Amino acid sequence: MLQNIQNSQTQMNTTKKIKRALVSVYHKEGLDEILTKLHKEGVSFVSTGGTQSFIESLGIPCDAVEDLTGYPSILGGRVKTLHPKVFGGILTRRDNPTDNEQISQYEIPEIDLVIVDLYPFEETVASGAAEQDIIEKIDIGGISLIRAAAKNFKDVIIVASKGQYQPLMNLLKEKGAGSTWEDRRWFAKEAFAVSSGYDSAIFNYFDKEDESYFRSAINQPMPLRYGENPHQAAKFFGDFSAIFDQLHGKEISYNNLLDIEAAINLIDEFDDLTFAILKHNNACGIASRPTVVDAWNDALAGDPVSAFGGILVTNTKVDQAAAEEINKIFFEVIIAPEYDKEALDILMQKKNRIILVRKDCTLSTKQFRTMLNGVLVQDKDLSIQTAADLEAITNRRPTAQEVEDLLFANKLVKNSKSNAITLVKNKQLCASGVGQTSRVDALKQAIEKAASFGFDLNGAVMASDAFFPFPDCVEIADKAGIKAVVQPGGSVNDKLSVDYCNEHDIAMVKTGIRHFKH
Numbered sequence: 001m002l003q004n005i006q007n008s009q010t011q012m013n014t015t016k017k018i019k020r021a022l023v024s025v026y027h028k029e030g031l032d033e034i035l036t037k038l039h040k041e042g043v044s045f046v047s048t049g050g051t052q053s054f055i056e057s058l059g060i061p062c063d064a065v066e067d068l069t070g071y072p073s074i075l076g077g078r079v080k081t082l083h084p085k086v087f088g089g090i091l092t093r094r095d096n097p098t099d100n101e102q103i104s105q106y107e108i109p110e111i112d113l114v115i116v117d118l119y120p121f122e123e124t125v126a127s128g129a130a131e132q133d134i135i136e137k138i139d140i141g142g143i144s145l146i147r148a149a150a151k152n153f154k155d156v157i158i159v160a161s162k163g164q165y166q167p168l169m170n171l172l173k174e175k176g177a178g179s180t181w182e183d184r185r186w187f188a189k190e191a192f193a194v195s196s197g198y199d200s201a202i203f204n205y206f207d208k209e210d211e212s213y214f215r216s217a218i219n220q221p222m223p224l225r226y227g228e229n230p231h232q233a234a235k236f237f238g239d240f241s242a243i244f245d246q247l248h249g250k251e252i253s254y255n256n257l258l259d260i261e262a263a264i265n266l267i268d269e270f271d272d273l274t275f276a277i278l279k280h281n282n283a284c285g286i287a288s289r290p291t292v293v294d295a296w297n298d299a300l301a302g303d304p305v306s307a308f309g310g311i312l313v314t315n316t317k318v319d320q321a322a323a324e325e326i327n328k329i330f331f332e333v334i335i336a337p338e339y340d341k342e343a344l345d346i347l348m349q350k351k352n353r354i355i356l357v358r359k360d361c362t363l364s365t366k367q368f369r370t371m372l373n374g375v376l377v378q379d380k381d382l383s384i385q386t387a388a389d390l391e392a393i394t395n396r397r398p399t400a401q402e403v404e405d406l407l408f409a410n411k412l413v414k415n416s417k418s419n420a421i422t423l424v425k426n427k428q429l430c431a432s433g434v435g436q437t438s439r440v441d442a443l444k445q446a447i448e449k450a451a452s453f454g455f456d457l458n459g460a461v462m463a464s465d466a467f468f469p470f471p472d473c474v475e476i477a478d479k480a481g482i483k484a485v486v487q488p489g490g491s492v493n494d495k496l497s498v499d500y501c502n503e504h505d506i507a508m509v510k511t512g513i514r515h516f517k518h
Helices: 002-013 031-040 049-057 065-069 084-091 097-105 121-126 131-136 141-151 162-175 181-207 254-267 292-301 320-326 341-347 400-414 439-452 472-479 494-503
Strands: 020-024 044-047 113-116 157-159 221-223 235-237 244-248 274-279 282-288 310-314 331-336 354-358 366-371 374-379 421-424 429-433 461-464 484-487 507-510
Touching (some): 020 049, 020 141, 031 162, 044 065, 084 141, 113 141, 121 131, 121 181, 141 157, 157 162, 157 181, 254 274, 282 400, 282 429, 292 310, 400 421, 400 429, 400 461
Parallel strands (some): 461 484
Antiparallel strands (some): 244 354, 274 282, 421 429
């Protein structure tokens, strides 16, 4: 037993030298430096088609795979490397006498390094190509080479994408053509990440909207300082830079990401020039106005206390006038599609402020989260109600101004934690009650908050994320001066609320769509 452990440790610590490399890649950028270094280390090459021509253009001799196998590339290039003389050279176990006898018998040369990448399947799908073109981008030989070399990592290094060119170059600079067991195992791990992600993309293309199985492979891990709390480790898996350019500030945190997503989900509801302030994923201030500075000032008025340390988001350029006002408070993050130079000069005065530029980027229409021993998957709530979706269910119909405010309030309540009530007047959030176990408590919280910041609720409107099972909410709203209400409807007791509204000249509309959010 002790001898086996010692042998294993010896193998792990032994440096293996690369003598022969198989190179067959789609992406050749950055490959020349690697090939030149390997050539100087005495490594010989075998390759296919365009890659062979590329290697030879560097003045490096290279054998053709066809000469090794005795077969040409056939079936329009579908079969090039699928041959025992290729896979035998990769999979042979150097410490296995039987393997050594067989490769000697069949004249199979050992292959110690495989550099290969895969046809751009996801890019082809994203381009809108025809299905036959997409099918042709399902790699067969490449994926097989990756799996074979990664399986035999004890003897072989596998480089499975251009993303691993630099780590390989670093290894070559440090150790020449040598590698340790740990080095090869790391490359194998990276290779299986590539192959599993590739297969997941292919499956999801065929599965489309069936959701037969849950398969998700996301690259670009972004380490975070910590999770929701300092004692929790966290990472973000995704391409943050595809959505935002960070111009300034400290590293993005886990809680920042939650708020940033909530902010863009909210602002995407609005076509008018709008500014919003969020705290813990809920809007504490938002207004639509003709100018960005007016939108900011009226959003801040909604709750200047909660705005401290908040997330700011707008759907228009931030100019100098707005930046001068924004600069007066402490905030964590600001998101906009564009900033004036003068605005940036002002906003960058505090070194930790995170300043993000929103890019054009298509986001997923699905949401998923871990749940118990599995995953919950659902469609995102992308429904945006218009005036045509509001069904009047009381004698009094809402005025044109009330309709605008009802739609505004409904967008807000959709993006607030349930149970939620939002109070709006003139396209400005007066107050909201969010995350309450009782809808009555949410309404009372909103009314009290509006009063504390000096809002007159006479003429304001109310939105609820779910139906009213009893008339108590409309009674409380009526006493506060609210005369127009939007709710999904659908309670068996809808009539009780409608009757109260009819008796007190309140306009009530329903959307038929509930907006729970947890």
